[in-house]
Amino acid sequence: MTIEATQTEANRESASARSSAGGTIHPVWLRVTHWINAVAVVVMIGSGWEIYNASPLFPFSYPKAITIGGWLAGALLWHFAAMWLFVVNGLVYVALGLLTGRFRRKLLPIRPGEVVADMRAALKGQLSHDDLSVYNAVQKLLYLGVILAGVVVVLSGLAIWKPVQLQELTALFGGYEAARYVHFIAMAAIVGFLVIHVIMAFVVPKSLRAMIIGR
Ligand code: HEM
Ligand code: HEM
Numbered sequence: 475m476t477i478e479a480t481q482t483e484a485n486r487e488s489a490s491a492r493s494s495a496g497g498t499i500h501p502v503w504l505r506v507t508h509w510i511n512a513v514a515v516v517v518m519i520g521s522g523w524e525i526y527n528a529s530p531l532f533p534f535s536y537p538k539a540i541t542i543g544g545w546l547a548g549a550l551l552w553h554f555a556a557m558w559l560f561v562v563n564g565l566v567y568v569a570l571g572l573l574t575g576r577f578r579r580k581l582l583p584i585r586p587g588e589v590v591a592d593m594r595a596a597l598k599g600q601l602s603h604d605d606l607s608v609y610n611a612v613q614k615l616l617y618l619g620v621i622l623a624g625v626v627v628v629l630s631g632l633a634i635w636k637p638v639q640l641q642e643l644t645a646l647f648g649g650y651e652a653a654r655y656v657h658f659i660a661m662a663a664i665v666g667f668l669v670i671h672v673i674m675a676f677v678v679p680k681s682l683r684a685m686i687i688g689r
Contacts, residue, residue: 517555581609
């Protein structure tokens with residue numbers, strides 16, 4: 475009941491927002507930054523795994539077939555090249571998300587009760603995806619969470635890239651070694667998000683269509 479109530483209210487708000495935007499669910503700037511980000515993140519993960527293989531933190535390595543760069547030096551070049559794409563594109567996305575009010579409108583508020591209710595409904599296959607312009611509470615939590623993981627991966631990445639020049643930042647993470655673990659954990663969180671996210675995009679193909687053509 476509560477799910478229906480909150481969704482109905484959100485639907486009414488989004489319906490008025492949609493009619494003023496000519497039926498567009500995702501504006502162009504969001505779609506462009508989203509897909510640039512998808513490419514950048516895949517390169518960052520693939521090259522990061524190759525870097526990891528040169529000096530593994532844990533008793534496992536990544537199969538060569540799923541890494542990018544071929545060897546350590548090649549992977550570092552890929553990592554630092556895609557880093558610019560990831561950071562500049564990410565800053566544009568976050569700036570526009572804040573300035574246009576999209577984050578406030580689409581990703582907030584997140585109420586714990588709604589997360590639990592929507593999670594239960596999702597696991598029973600009863601969560602509605604009729605109105606793509608409204609995110610359910612689980613989506614909101616995951617999207618805000620992955621944005622946060624993006625911030626952490628950048629800051630910890632900077633800390634291990636320039637540990638001398640940025641020693642205050644590195645110290646904030648508890649030193650170089652600790653920053654490396656933080657960087658790894660943030661990467662793992664993004665990979666975990668990506669697995670669920672991509673599965674859901676294909677389970678609800680019209681959401682994928684909207685992220686490509688806007689509606
Ligand atoms: C501003 C952005 C970033 C910077 C400056 C950065 C920098 C670095 C540096 C310097 C290393 C080498 C660490 C070492 O020598 O052990 C590294 C490793 C790595 N990075 Fe990044 N990185 C960034 C973003 C990302 C992103 C977005 C991902 C993936 C989502 C990622 C995944 C990895 C992984 C998996 C490793 C190997 C972990 C390890 O063994 O230490 N990085 N990164
Ligand atoms: C190739 C893989 C990807 C596919 C197929 C994909 C697909 C989608 C789709 C279909 C949506 C709209 C979801 C909806 O209507 O509920 C979406 C939104 C979103 N995706 Fe992805 N995505 C991919 C990669 C990524 C990556 C790598 C990230 C971040 C690390 C990401 C972060 C997001 C975020 C934050 C949103 C919400 C954006 C907003 O409304 O402001 N996606 N994605």
